[in-house]
Amino acid sequence: MATGITESDVWTAADALLLEGARPTIERVRQKIGRGSPNTVSPHLETWFRALGARIKDPRAFAAPPEVPDPIAQAAAHFWDAALAAARAEQAQAYQERRDALEREAERHQALDEQLQQREAQLINRERDLQEGLKVATAQLAATEERLQAAEAQLRQRDKALAVAQESLADARSANKALLADADLARDRHTQALAALDARHAAHERRWLNELDTERSAVKRLQSRLEALQAASQQQADQSREALAEAQQQQRAAEQDAQLVRAQALADARQRDIESAVAAQTLQAVQSREADLMRRLAASTAQSDELLSQLKARDAQFGDLARRLLASQEAAPASTDKPPASSSPAP
Incomplete structure (x- = not known):
């Protein structure tokens, strides 16, 4: 300093x-x-x-300086020093005030420079923000123009698609009419086939039931005959046992009669065994025939049920198709009531 x-x-x-x-x-x-x-x-x-x-x-x-007496020189030096000190003090105070003023001026200039720098920075930032905003606005304008062009292109494509859709709708209406006619014919054929199938199934069922009743009657007759044969065999066995008892009592007296009786009993037993085997075979054949008829009846019933379910499913499909065609016909006029402004009205 x-x-x-x-x-x-x-x-x-x-x-x-x-x-x-x-x-x-x-x-x-x-x-x-x-x-x-x-x-x-x-x-x-x-x-x-x-x-x-x-x-x-x-x-x-x-x-x-010239030679002066010491007291005078000392006094002059003392006054000179005092005056010099006063002048120096005054000059120092003036310089200090001047320096303080210069420092204040420098501080003020520095503050002004800082304000100017801040203002300049703000202006630079403002200019940069304006440039960025201009760039963003330019980009947004370009994007808006591109979207507008794309929207116009989409609108043209939509008009073309609408015209094609209207032509397709007309074709679909014609196809719907044809499908409805075919569906009506198919429904009539299906009804006739279902009626014929029901009649045929009822006839088969009646015929199979009649055959089953006939077989059951035959089985009952065979069972009755078997029971009669068993009763006769039992009666003959009882008679044979009685004859055998009588023959044992008369063994010594009628040896030949006893042998004849035993031979006849053996022959009767063989005859009964043969008749029992025939009756068992007949009963087995009848039961097999009855089981075969039952299987055939069950298979025919299952086939008839399956065919009936197929016909019902087909009828449901035709009904669903008819409902969808009717719904499309009802929706088609609603869609053509308010056509777009840029497209021609539906034919």
């Missing part, structure tokens, strides 16, 4: 350097004084150079 350096200090140092034969410079004067800043020394050194010519013309400017 250069606080306290006065013009007199700078001039004294410059005079001393000049008397020593050195050129006074700011750095040499600062070294000679031992303190001070270049900004403080520079203006005082310039005033010293400006006054140097006039001082050179005065022969007493750099001459040594």
